[in-house]
Amino acid sequence: MLLKLAHLSQSLLQVFDNQSASSFSNTSNLIDLPDANEWIYLLIETSIPVPHPIHLHGHDFYILADGDTTYNESAVTLNTSNPPRRDVALLQSDGYLVIAFQTDNPGVWLLHWYVNLLSARSIWTVLTKL
Numbered sequence: 001m002l003l004k005l006a007h008l009s010q011s012l013l014q015v016f017d018n019q020s021a022s023s024f025s026n027t028s029n030l031i032d033l034p035d036a037n038e039w040i041y042l043l044i045e046t047s048i049p050v051p052h053p054i055h056l057h058g059h060d061f062y063i064l065a066d067g068d069t070t071y072n073e074s075a076v077t078l079n080t081s082n083p084p085r086r087d088v089a090l091l092q093s094d095g096y097l098v099i100a101f102q103t104d105n106p107g108v109w110l111l112h113w114y115v116n117l118l119s120a121r122s123i124w125t126v127l128t129k130l
């Protein structure tokens, strides 16, 4: 939990200091989304054999696909017809999750999984246009 808060506060301070997304280090796990009202599609995959609840702060997202294998674009049909809308979804063990959301809420938001909260690999910062 401390790492999660430290990660967010570091990102907020950088934004407060008017630092651009390019000033973030590679270890910041930054997803820079500079354009407002754009649809964003994220494919999240894991090779860890444990299911991971994924939580995106600041936005609801649509679950377009999920599975317990490696993502195969030619074998997966995205559900774009009334897909479930959530802010948390389960990433299956050794699986994938495809989500979509619109950049309609400017800010600095966390995207994280709930397993192994003390790992920096479990936390990303989503920066939408301020």
Ligand SMILES: [Cu+2]
Pocket (backbone or CB within 6 Å): 055, 056, 057, 110, 112
């Ligand atoms: Cu959360």
